[in-house]
Amino acid sequence: MSEDWKAKPESYWREKLTPEQFQVARKKGTERAFSGQYWNHHGKGVYACVCCGEPLFDSETKFESGTGWPSYTQPVAPGAVSEEVDNSFFMRRVEANCAKCGAHLGHVFDDGPRPTGLRYCINSASLAFEDKPGEDKS
16 A cells, blocks of 8 residues: 555654755755756656655756746656645746645746746755666766
């Protein structure tokens, strides 16, 4: 039987995550632009959810958006990232969440490059990077 990640109590997440990871991933916070560990990261591998380890984005879909946050054209697989309308801060945006555990990742915008035209603007604090075997770890 699979683990119900969405039912875990706040105390579990406070113990598992750093204060910044908890604020961003579990409380829908946002890290400062150009401050996260992955905004200028160029390793080859998969970016997974910091909370549950679910693969979310492949480095092959990462691009330089100039925003100061890691940006991707699409999730690693259909259904890996769920989306919901976010009307906070007097604007309408689309929030991106880990479909497995509900962690807040960032937002999705329709100003990305081809092939999708999407920009998944994601907080580094919501991610953990896993190198592809045999790849350079730069």
